[in-house]
Amino acid sequence: MTPKLIIHGGFFSESSQSVEVKIAKQNALSEIAKASYQYLQTHSALETVVFATELLENDPLFNAGTGSQIQSDGKIRMSASLMDGITKKFSGVINIENVKNPIRVAEKLMPFDDTVLGGEGALMFARIHGFEYYDPIIPQRVVEYEAKKKAKALGTVGCVAIDANGNLAAATSTGGKGFEIPGRISDSATTAGNFCNEFCGVSCTGVGEDILRVALATKIVTRVTDGMKIKEAFQKSFDELKPFEGFAGCIAIDKDGNIFHQDSFPSMVFASFNGNEIVVFN
Numbered sequence: 001m002t003p004k005l006i007i008h009g010g011f012f013s014e015s016s017q018s019v020e021v022k023i024a025k026q027n028a029l030s031e032i033a034k035a036s037y038q039y040l041q042t043h044s045a046l047e048t049v050v051f052a053t054e055l056l057e058n059d060p061l062f063n064a065g066t067g068s069q070i071q072s073d074g075k076i077r078m079s080a081s082l083m084d085g086i087t088k089k090f091s092g093v094i095n096i097e098n099v100k101n102p103i104r105v106a107e108k109l110m111p112f113d114d115t116v117l118g119g120e121g122a123l124m125f126a127r128i129h130g131f132e133y134y135d136p137i138i139p140q141r142v143v144e145y146e147a148k149k150k151a152k153a154l155g156t157v158g159c160v161a162i163d164a165n166g167n168l169a170a171a172t173s174t175g176g177k178g179f180e181i182p183g184r185i186s187d188s189a190t191t192a193g194n195f196c197n198e199f200c201g202v203s204c205t206g207v208g209e210d211i212l213r214v215a216l217a218t219k220i221v222t223r224v225t226d227g228m229k230i231k232e233a234f235q236k237s238f239d240e241l242k243p244f245e246g247f248a249g250c251i252a253i254d255k256d257g258n259i260f261h262q263d264s265f266p267s268m269v270f271a272s273f274n275g276n277e278i279v280v281f282n
């Protein structure tokens with residue numbers, strides 16, 4: 001099997017972000033996809049999706065890790081999850097504060113019996129396991145917060161990869177949608193926003209509440225598992241968003257190495273690497 005991967009950097013807003021920001025995001029995605037593809041040559045899909053998501057979390061252009069959105073009470077709370085297509089184990093952190101890489105905490109949780117932790121418990125677990133204090137705030141988010149410009153989860157990040165053994169994995173990380181009520185739970189650390197088995201892996205971005213309403217990632221993967229082609233599985237699942245104008249975008253790879261992506265409003269930024277060429281979308 002030729003290893004492949006696809007990453008996303010969430011949605012791009014033509015109205016509130018400049019063309020320079022769009023180009024910067026595309027360039028960053030291209031570099032991160034190249035570095036992650038290199039890593040995939042000698043690592044599993046599971047290790048690679050964590051590696052790629054960590055790089056995305058570290059880039060302040062994206063709304064995950066450093067550069068996460070600020071919630072209505074002025075605090076940053078981040079969510080991230082990881083799913084292994086072989087074991088079907090799902091791990092995640094919900095509304096964790098003051099760690100640099102939420103995806104690494106999710107990875108650390110994978111071997112435990114309790115694999116999804118929220119808030120204080122997630123933070124306590126992180127500290128016990130050596131994750132040091134880190135403030136993910138950047139000046140740009142403070143400006144946005146002070147101007148109270150409500151944003152629609154513009155930069156959630158994610159990665160789906162298939163390795164040389166044909167194993168799939170998916171990871172997703174977000175800083176939320178910005179100005180949310182403290183305690184809100186997004187889709188990103190649920191199986192609606194991040195799902196993977198031996199047939200298909202999916203990572204979503206968009207408005208978490210819309211993604212939860214149709215269990216988007218789980219629906220796409222289940223349809224592919226039941227024999228539907230990936231394109232049709234996406235179409236049928238995205239059709240379910242239409243009655244309420246659901247705002248979502250997804251990336252995916254199936255067991256045959258087919259890479260696919262779709263968004264309900266075409267403004268998502270992606271990069272994929274199929275072994276021969278890097279493709280940057282939007």
Ligand code: GLY
Binds near residue numbers: 174
């Ligand atoms: N999809 C990210 C969020 O709604 O927070």
